[in-house]
Amino acid sequence: xxxxxxxNVNKHFGGLHVSKxxxxxxxxxxxxxxxxxxxxxxxxxxxxxxxxxTPDSGSIHFNGVDVTGMKPERLVKMGVVRAFQxxxxxxxxxxxxxxxxxAVAFHGKNWNVLASKDSYQEVDEQCQSxxxxxxxxxxxxxxxxxxxxxxxxxxxxxxxxxxxxxxLLLDEPTAGMSPDxxxxxxxxxxxxxxxxxxxxxxxEHDMDMVFGIADxxxxxxxxxxxxxxxxxxxxxxxxxxxxxxxxxxx
Amino acid sequence: xxHRLETTALWSAYVLLFGGMIFVKNEHxxxxxxQIVILGLFAISFNILFGNTGLLSFGxxxxxxxxxxxxxxxxxxxGGDHFLWALLLVPLVAMAVALVLGALSLRLxxxxxxxxxxxxxxxxxxxxxxxxxxxxxxxxxxxxxxPEFLAGGLHYYVFAFLVVTVCLYLLWRLHRSxxxxxxxxxRQNPTRVNFLGxxxxxxxxxxxVISSCFTAxxxxxxxxxxxxxxxxxxxxxMSGGIILMTILGGMRSFFGPIxxxxxxxxxxxxxxxxxxxxxxxxxxxxxxxxxxxxKGIVGVSRQFAGLFAKKGDPLEHS
Numbered sequence: 001x002x003x004x005x006x007x008n009v010n011k012h013f014g015g016l017h018v019s020k021x022x023x024x025x026x027x028x029x030x031x032x033x034x035x036x037x038x039x040x041x042x043x044x045x046x047x048x049x050x051x052x053x054t055p056d057s058g059s060i061h062f063n064g065v066d067v068t069g070m071k072p073e074r075l076v077k078m079g080v081v082r083a084f085q086x087x088x089x090x091x092x093x094x095x096x097x098x099x100x101x102x103a104v105a106f107h108g109k110n111w112n113v114l115a116s117k118d119s120y121q122e123v124d125e126q127c128q129s130x131x132x133x134x135x136x137x138x139x140x141x142x143x144x145x146x147x148x149x150x151x152x153x154x155x156x157x158x159x160x161x162x163x164x165x166x167x168l169l170l171d172e173p174t175a176g177m178s179p180d181x182x183x184x185x186x187x188x189x190x191x192x193x194x195x196x197x198x199x200x201x202x203x204e205h206d207m208d209m210v211f212g213i214a215d216x217x218x219x220x221x222x223x224x225x226x227x228x229x230x231x232x233x234x235x236x237x238x239x240x241x242x243x244x245x246x247x248x249x250x
Numbered sequence: 251x252x253h254r255l256e257t258t259a260l261w262s263a264y265v266l267l268f269g270g271m272i273f274v275k276n277e278h279x280x281x282x283x284x285q286i287v288i289l290g291l292f293a294i295s296f297n298i299l300f301g302n303t304g305l306l307s308f309g310x311x312x313x314x315x316x317x318x319x320x321x322x323x324x325x326x327x328x329g330g331d332h333f334l335w336a337l338l339l340v341p342l343v344a345m346a347v348a349l350v351l352g353a354l355s356l357r358l359x360x361x362x363x364x365x366x367x368x369x370x371x372x373x374x375x376x377x378x379x380x381x382x383x384x385x386x387x388x389x390x391x392x393x394x395x396x397p398e399f400l401a402g403g404l405h406y407y408v409f410a411f412l413v414v415t416v417c418l419y420l421l422w423r424l425h426r427s428x429x430x431x432x433x434x435x436x437r438q439n440p441t442r443v444n445f446l447g448x449x450x451x452x453x454x455x456x457x458x459v460i461s462s463c464f465t466a467x468x469x470x471x472x473x474x475x476x477x478x479x480x481x482x483x484x485x486x487x488m489s490g491g492i493i494l495m496t497i498l499g500g501m502r503s504f505f506g507p508i509x510x511x512x513x514x515x516x517x518x519x520x521x522x523x524x525x526x527x528x529x530x531x532x533x534x535x536x537x538x539x540x541x542x543x544x545k546g547i548v549g550v551s552r553q554f555a556g557l558f559a560k561k562g563d564p565l566e567h568s
Contacts, residue, residue: 050445088442090435092493101435104428105446110453112462113429114420163446197493 001064003028003167003199004049009058011044011223017063018044019055020223026093026167033210034203035234037244042203043085045220046169050076050082058217062167079166085175085203087152088160091145095136098144099127100154102162115202126162133195134158134188135159150181154188161192168192170202182206186213207245211235256552258507264418266343266410277403281475284407286470286515287414292507293496294421295464300493301429303457304437305356308364309371311488312351313462317469318479319378322391325473330395332464337470344466345459352458356451368486375484390480394473411469417464424460426505433457494532498539500546509547 002025011019018041026032034042043236047053049060051072064082083126088096102109103123119126131137134154139147144155153173160168173189186209192202193213204210209229210217219227219234221243225236234240275463292314301304317340324336336438355366378385386393400406432453436441440450448556473479491514494506499510514532521528541551 005568048501072444073447073449075447082552084442088439088445090438092438092441097431101431101443102446104432105443105448109428110432110448111429112425112457113427113456115427116423117426117431159442161448206401 001028001241003063004028004201005061006049007044007059007061008059008107008224009048009055011048013042014188015093015141017225019048020225021057022220022225024218024225024228026199028199030198030215031190031200031213032202032216032218033214034201034220035205035210035244036209039222040220041223044223045081046171046203051081054099056166070223077161077163079162081163081165081167082169083153083156083160083171083173085171087149087156089144089155090154094141094143094145094148095131095155096127096140099130099136099158099162100161103127103130106145106163130158134161148181150184151176153181153185157188157192160221161196165198168198168200170200172203172205174204174206182209185209187211256555257303257504258501261324264505264508265415266465271411272404272408272426275414279319280403280407281373282515282519284410286401286508287411288371288468289492289511289515290493290549291414291417291471292465292468293492293499293507293511294418294504295461295468296492297383297496297501297504298421298424298433298461298464300458300496301423301506301562302437303433303454304401305454305458306493307363307458307461308368308383308486308493309367309369310462310465310492311389311486312367312371312374313348313465314469314472314488314490315374315378315484316340317342317466318384318473318483319391319469320466321340321470321473322394323385325394325396326391331465333394333396333400333474340466340470341463342521348459348462349455352455352462355385356454366490371484371489374503378481378484385481385533388481391473392478394437396474396477400474401533405472410475413471419465421464422504429453429456431509441562498536498546500548502545503548506548508548513547 004021004026006024009019009022022045022175034045036042042051048055051070051074059066060066062078067075067078094107095170100117100123103126107120107121107123109120131140134157136155136158139151144152147155157170157173170189172225174185177185189200189202190213194200214231216228216230217234218225226243227237227240229237235245267284268287271280273279296310299307300377304330316454320332320337320343322342352372355370358366379387381387396406406562422558432448436450436453444448469483495510495514496507497510498513499508500506517532518528521531539546
């Protein structure tokens, strides 16, 4: 069964048709990529799936439930969680506190106005476990702004994972990274997918990474879904080559 | 400086300094100390909104005046024995008012929120001035009676100090609670808080209600201090003064605001004796602080403490 199903999703920004009758079904457990040139509407599509903006028409179903136009806070509770193109962190707080906030939200302790911060063992345990899994443990006391760019992106993903998503959306996880950081991030995403058995969709421009790890690749060009398939099929797809990959790559 | 050490040091200093005042025989000094703790409670409550949540309300004087008038009017009408329950009524009235005003103003963001809070406070100030039959208008309320056991400067100081200390303890718990942490998150990145599955507006509203509630308690305590209150307690210079004191003391620290209050009140007292232009000195000090030490007095102290601290411990944070 597909965990996420988009049916004829349309979105306009003024005269610009940013999502053109997009339909796709993402099966549970899939690790997939969305690729396409700048301005193809990839982030806009993410914004619609996560409830940040509402489609003009069409519907989005998550786990069989119609979630079209639902607010982000409700979608997060249902398990639709994202990381951001520019790491969206609490920059003045420590790595631990960044994850702590997510854990507090996840455990529904956010309304407690009198308890001490460290009075919830399960919250702390979750923070420690996430930091260990993502290799952030020795940076727990550093403030988010002190981290390297790569670690900031990892922390962004750590926050998302703390929410125990059922569907994880990663918006350009390697954007702005050094080659080494890219390799690490690629391995990390693969490891996360394996460890958490998590349906993961990522937007990415790094083709080595896309063809290296994605089970399925979907190609958006000017708001339109023009192709869908595995690495080999996409690399041979003439429409994709014309619109995005270019001939010299192959 | 280590966070826990700093907290312990500041709490100890607070208790020793203001608790120790009960042994001071000087009536004037006790009166100054009472002003500092009462305004200190106002400033620290305000900073829950400002320093923690990032909401600059320019109208918190509304709740300060509200607390004073609820206490003052009830005690004046029904007698000194009713002073205490009037004071107990204050947080309830304040929370009800804050719930309505917060629901209206927190829908707006940034400067629009600030302007609307200012407008509400000025509106209440206007009503207080004009509605002479109910509020005594511009005359204010004088000779507010208190119960027998609170009479005299020292007795009232002990009472105010105890009430403020309990309030500060509760606010301090809030400051370091999960809710308090989420408030800091809202200040830095509300979108991300939303993507943690939380409703930002409701968290802001609760912060606003709690902050206003404690501000009103400070106002209620002030009504008993001199037994004299005035519509000026609602006016925008009152709200503005608290903002200045908070910035002066340091808005990123729990105790920062009360330190700013102490500096203000003491300067007014000391400099005010020799010249009526004491506010000139406050102005000059504010310019220096904002330009050279934007993190306030506590921020500067932390930097100095950092200079003497062991080097090479990047994990330490203030």
